Amino acid sequence: MAGLIQKILFLEILKGLALTLKKMLFARPVTIQYPEKDRLIPAPGFRGRHALVRDENTGDTICVACLRCVKVCPSLCINVEYEVDKEVGKRKVTKYEIDVLRCVFCGYCEEVCPVNALVLTEFYDYGGTTREDLFFDKEKLLKNWDEFIVTQKRPYLNPFWKPRGVPDKLLPARKRQFTGV
Ligand code: SF4
Ligand code: SF4
Incomplete structure (x- = not known):
């Protein structure tokens, strides 16, 4: 019932x-x-989208084409080409490419660079619909740096290095204290 x-x-x-x-x-x-x-908010030291630090004076990369990152990369996904400027006796990067789809984000390339030209930024939400979208050439890598710097609303948290070209206000206080900058 x-x-x-x-x-x-x-x-x-x-x-x-x-x-x-x-x-x-x-x-x-x-x-x-x-x-x-x-x-x-990524954790300190998070390794995200690659960027090439842009030299504020020349507008170009500060990479000196030593090829250390190419040699150390376990995924063999970095390709650097250069020409030698005979007048000043220095290498000039003509091509810098990273096939990000093969990258394992180990950070070796960033660590080995003698001039801190290559950075794994805190950018984590990026993607693409084609393979080319995630094939970063020099221009894309420099653009990544511009976007990274512009969108930084808090001090950059990676405490282990001070890339050239990063304004001091973006450095964490601990690093400023350590380096005296
Ligand atoms: S993070 Fe590692 S795998 Fe990725 S490009 Fe750098 S060295 Fe290669
Ligand atoms: S990014 Fe750094 S390690 Fe790689 S070639 Fe340029 S200067 Fe050398």
Whole structure:
């Protein structure tokens, strides 16, 4: 009898609707407004999208084409070509490419660079729809640096190095204290 009354009054359906209404009105959302808000803050030392530090004076990379990053990369995904400027006796980078799809983000290239020209930034949300989108040439890598610097709203957290060209205000206090800059 009780079952029949429940069926006639659609009690189960009403219970479900009540639950839905309760969740709609009172439950806190479990989703986040990404990417407009609620962006994740990467941990210090996070290794994200590659960038080539842009020399503020020349507008070009500060890379000296020593090829150390090429040799150390376990994924063999860096390609650097250069020509020698005979007047000043220095190498000039003519091509710098990283096939990011093969990168394992070990950070060796960043660590081995004698002039801190290559950086693994805190940018984590990037992607593409083609292989070319994630094949970074020199221009893309320099652009990555521009975007990284412009969007920095807090001191850059990697405490282990001071890339040339990074304004002092972007350095963490600990690093400033350590280096005296
Ligand atoms: S992070 Fe590692 S794998 Fe990626 S480019 Fe640098 S050295 Fe190669
Ligand atoms: S990025 Fe650094 S390690 Fe790589 S070739 Fe340029 S100067 Fe050398």
